[in-house]
Every structure is written in structure tokens, then in C-alpha cells.
């Protein structure tokens with residue numbers, strides 16, 4: 091970029107943060123708290139547009155656990171995150187929001203939410219904090235990062251701006267209407283970084299079977315198991331909640347499972363549901379027998395209402411292979427065995443995932459080998475830092491991804507300010 095004399099007075103000595111999501115806002119809070127001047131570039135009219143729709147509008151702020159436990163829930167490049175998570179822990183994040191005046195509550199699975207159940211309260215807490223720290227917001231899209239002699243010198247929007255350091259916190263490519271359109275990957279590549287392949291993670295799964303008849307049905311306390319189709323190796327098995335949709339399956343269990351299915355195509359895996367994990371096969375058979383004796387004169391299809399939601403019965407009957415209109419008193423032991431198997435291992439066949447723009451997070455991103463885990467600074471270009479989803483890290487659902495955004499943002503903001511910014515205080 092050849093535009094030195096057109097550089098605006100936008101603060102040669104300040105930190106530029108590209109992106110006003112949770113990672114960028116945390117980076118700015120930390121940089122400004124250390125006395126650095128700071129500008130967030132964010133073209134959206136409001137900061138934290140994606141943050142405001144997280145957790146179905148309730149925002150699962152973080153997961154209330156110790157760093158060691160937290161890191162077990164990181165599915166990609168866990169080691170890289172050690173310093174960041176220990177530097178700004180879930181407890182620190184909870185304290186930060188409490189200090190900002192947002193009361194929090196902890197729900198099942200240690201998931202933390204604002205008491206108000208309003209994600210916008212979290213975004214507004216950031217906005218207020220940034221205002222109190224004097225962080226400026228420039229409502230312009232960054233189109234380029236300028237460099238000289240292997241160092242970043244600033245950013246270009248409609249015009250160039252000089253900065254002491256540049257933090258790339260542009261997010262991934264999922265939900266692009268929120269502004270996360272993947273610009274950071276292009277910036278990183280232009281600076282010489284490698285970007286690992288981008289895939290949908292925490293994404294609903296499309297199935298071969300037509301499950302539309304069960305659309306809207308939620309199953310609670312079931313176990314979903316995913317296996318590698320070729321080797322038969324189990325790659326995921328957890329209890330929780332899942333949902334049937336017009337295209338296949340979704341809900342927390344399926345989203346978590348999908349983050350383990352990124353190494354291959356979805357069709358290279360099998361999925362099965364244990365509908366009655368608390369019962370052994372023998373217990374279940376006894377339970378079925380007892381229902382059968384109660385409804386001995388009914389058709390088989392009309393005998394399962396005590397054990398299953400109505401919407402699921404036709405699919406279960408088809409999976410069991412038992413004729414639906416056979417009288418219950420004619421169901422044989424062998425048929426019952428097939429029914430028990432259908433209860434314990436109800437098969438569904440993944441054929442794909444919903445597109446990446448419907449994913450909760452983007453798997454893949456800037457290669458962590460080219461970023462210092464202790465500072466989030468680029469190892470290739472000085473004065474460039476990365477924070478948040480743009481980095482090749484991701485985790486389960488449960489508040490982990492937002493915490494990763496805050497923790498990497500905190501480290502990037504702190505180090506950009508300490509190392510390069512001219513301090514006001």
C-alpha cells in the first residue's frame with residue numbers, strides 16, 4: 091500500500107482491533123485498561139452482532155469450570171490455548187461481567203447465562219466498558235493490513251490509518267449475516283500465514299432417512315453414539331438432548347458430535363441413539379413385556395405409547411422390522427429382541443452437514459503453529475495479533491467458544507498494548 095501521506099491522524103501509537111465481536115471487544119478492553127489508545131473497526135451498526143444471538147438469544151457466556159477441565163472440552167489445538175485460558179479463566183470472565191453489573195446464573199452442565207436471559211445484556215456490558223475506557227469505534231470495514239519491513243504499520247478502510255499494532259479478530263465464516271465473512275483469513279494469507287481448511291463445526295447433521303415426520307421432536311437424556319464407518323471405532327458417545335428436524339438431526343448432542351466429525355465426510359460416520367440408556371436390554375425387555383400384557387389385544391403400533399413419544403413410534407416400528415398391525419399377543423421373543431435393539435441402537439445415517447454458514451463455529455483457521463501461544467502475536471509479521479474464531483481452535487457447545495474468544499482476546503490486547511502501544515497513562 092503506497093499511501094503514507096494520506097494516513098489519517100488515527101493514532102500512530104494506538105492499537106487497531108479489526109472486528110467488534112467478543113474477541114475484539116475483550117482485546118480492546120485489555121489494551122485500553124493498560125493505558126493504550128485503541129480503535130475497534132467494525133462495520134456493523136452495533137458491536138457484538140453475533141454475540142447478541144448466541145445461546146438462542148440467552149448467551150451461554152462461559153462454562154463455570156477450572157481451566158484444566160475447560161481445556162478437556164476444546165476439540166482442536168487444545169495445547170495452544172493453555173496460556174490464554176490460564177491467563178483469563180472462566181472465573182475471570184464471570185467476575186468481569188459481574189463487575190460490569192451483569193448478574194449471572196449457572197445452569198445444567200455448568201453453563202453460565204445472564205440472569206436476565208438476554209444476550210444483549212452481555213453485549214451492552216462490553217459497549218459500556220469500552221466507552222468508559224475511551225475505546226473509539228470506527229464503523230468501517232478494514233480491507234487491508236499495511237506492512238513495512240515485516241511489521242504491520244496499520245490498516246486501510248476507505249483510507250489508510252497508521253497503528254502501533256493490529257489485532258485480527260474478524261471471526262469465522264459461519265452466520266455471515268452477522269458480519270463474520272472470513273476477511274481475517276484473507277488478511278492472514280496475505281501476511282504469509284497458512285489457513286487450515288475451513289469446515290462447519292457444531293452444525294446440524296443431514297440424514298439419509300426422511301425424519302421430517304418427527305420434525306420438532308426433542309429427545310432428552312438419550313445417548314448419541316458416533317462411530318467411524320470403516321473402522322467401527324467409537325469417536326463420540328454422550329448423553330444429552332437432541333432434536334429432529336425436516337432435514338435430519340440437531341440439538342446440543344448433535345452439534346457436539348459434529349465437532350468430532352470434521353476429519354472426514356459426514357457419510358463416513360454412523361450414528362445411533364440409545365433411547366433408554368438407564369435400562370439394560372433385559373430391563374427394557376421386561377418393561378416392554380409388561381406393556382404388552384397391558385395392551386395384549388392392540389395392534390403392535392398402538393402399544394408403545396408409554397415408552398415413546400407418539401411422533402417417534404412409526405420410525406421405531408419401521409426400525410424394529412415388526413409388522414405394525416400385528417397383534418401384540420403375536421409378537422415373538424425374536425421380534426421383541428429386534429425391538430429392544432431398536433430402542434438401544436436406533437440407527438440414523440449421516441449423509442452431510444448443513445452448510446458452514448449455518449454452523450455455530452468454523453472449524454479450521456489461521457494455523458496455530460504460526461502464532462505465539464503466550465502472546466497471540468504472529469510469528470511471521472511483528473505487530474500483528476490474532477484473537478477468537480479466526481484462529482484454528484474450537485470447542486464443544488457449553489460456553490467454551492465464547493470463553494476462547496475472551497481469553498485469546500485478553501492475551502492479544504494485553505500484549506499488543508504492553509509491547510507496542512505508546513501509553514497515555
Ligand SMILES: Cc1cc2nc3c(=O)[nH]c(=O)nc-3n(C[C@H](O)[C@H](O)[C@H](O)COP(=O)(O)OP(=O)(O)OC[C@H]3O[C@@H](n4cnc5c(N)ncnc54)[C@H](O)[C@@H]3O)c2cc1C
Pocket residue numbers: 108109110111112113114131132133134138139140141143144145146149150151152230231232233259260261262264265268269270271272273274449450451477478479480488489490491492493495
Ligand atoms: C447462532 C449461534 C449461537 C452461538 N451460541 C454460543 C453460545 O451460547 N456460547 C458460546 O460460547 N458460543 C456460541 N456461539 C459461538 C460464538 O458466537 C463465537 O465463537 C464467537 O462469536 C466468536 O467470537 P469472535 O469475536 O472471534 O468473532 P465474531 O463474533 O464472529 O465477531 C467478528 C466481528 O468481526 C467483524 N469483521 C469481520 N470482518 C471485518 C473487517 N474486514 N473489518 C472490520 N470488522 C470485521 C464482524 O462484523 C464481526 O462483528 C454461537 C454462534 C452462533 C452462530
